[in-house]
Amino acid sequence: MSRDSNDPSVSKPLRWLVNWSLGICALAVLGRGVFLTLTLPDPTSGIALLGAGLVLALASTIERFSKFKGLGIEAELKAVEQKLDRAEEILGQIQRLSVLVNRNAIRQAAEGGRWNAGLTHDELHRLVGEVRAQLKDVGTPPSEVAIALAPWADVVLWDWAVKIMEPWLAATRQKAHELWTEASALNHQGAPHELANAKRQESDETRQKPLAEFEALHTVSRDQLESGLLTVLDRFPNYPGEAETVRAELRAWAQELAHLRTHHDLLTPSKWFKFLAPQQ
Structure with a gap:
């Protein structure tokens, strides 16, 4: 990021953009989480998205953790950049998890009731590998990963x-x-x-x-x-x-x-x- 920390006009638009972007993402993820929790037989995927939505909602209040220049207060743009980088990383993880969850939700809906519609053991193993990798990326403890895969x-x-x-x-x-x-x-x-x-x-x-x-x-x-x-x-x-x-x-x-x-x-x-x- 290349912003002039002495320019007081930078902090306010940046804060507004970050908060609104994260807030919109939080609403979208929370909405999808509620939908999956209420519609799928196994609510685990929906609960995971609800947790991710809460993380984004908390991240949207980023200005509480960084001081911007104004009324004589020195800006701390470096802290803001770190928060933005972390938020971007979390959003990427959520996007990958969302693709995984929604892909399998669509498959269940499309194949439901069909003869021999279940996944083969080969397909199940690939899916388990993807889930394991995503849980590891978001910092899930090994004991919790074991519970999910049991x-x-x-x-x-x-x-x-x-x-x-x-x-x-x-x-x-x-x-x-x-x-x-x-x-x-x-x-x-x-x-x-x-x-x-x-x-x-x-x-x-x-x-x-x-x-x-x-x-x-x-x-x-x-x-x-x-x-x-x-x-x-x-x-x-x-x-x-x-x-x-x-x-x-x-x-x-x-x-x-x-x-x-x-x-x-x-x-x-x-x-x-x-x-x-x-x-x-």
């Missing part, structure tokens, strides 16, 4: 658990199908209805009980999921081959899982994307 980590981990357990779950479904087939055969053979009904009940329990035990793990913490999977395998020992396959996979993924829990990020993204990709 829902994504939970989704990835549960999808992984479903894929890991699929051989074992498939074995339970196959056994249930065999029992149901035996029940139908008993009916065709004219066997007592009680025998056929008992086979059908056994078929239902063979399929439903292991599945219920597994789905109950959806509510446990990330730190307890692996031990929970092993507990389920131990409670239903009728499928030893499939159970050993799952245990081997758990050992092979130990390092990746530890990194996800600790850093809320993927150690080897390509490995995750390939494993979690839908089967064609």
Whole structure:
């Protein structure tokens, strides 16, 4: 900035311009924050914009922190320049965050209700990376960043658990199908209805009980999921081959899982994307 600090005509227009510019930006950001908070299922993005709007509103009172020449008071334009530079930096961060928030809000609105409209794990990971970078730029503490990214980590981990357990779950479904087939055969053979009904009940329990035990793990913490999977395998020992396959996979993924829990990020993204990709 190249302003003559001895020219008293500079301070008043500069102060007016700075205050009004920041005030208008504050109103726009606060308005958008209120809109997103009231319309989106998850109000986190709107709350973030509300906080940014408050920062801009406070910045619009910049004249409280810098003295301008007038009535014999020496101007401190250097302090004003520093405030303006900081305000410009904050505005740039808010603009980038606003683009990120609005882009995904538009995508949700455009794709809502469509079949297979959700983001792939690759797309989700890129979005998480952008969010992580923006939060870091605005000085968000690591603990708060972890809280913001926790829902994504939970989704990835549960999808992984479903894929890991699929051989074992498939074995339970196959056994249930065999029992149901035996029940139908008993009916065709004219066997007592009680025998056929008992086979059908056994078929239902063979399929439903292991599945219920597994789905109950959806509510446990990330730190307890692996031990929970092993507990389920131990409670239903009728499928030893499939159970050993799952245990081997758990050992092979130990390092990746530890990194996800600790850093809320993927150690080897390509490995995750390939494993979690839908089967064609």
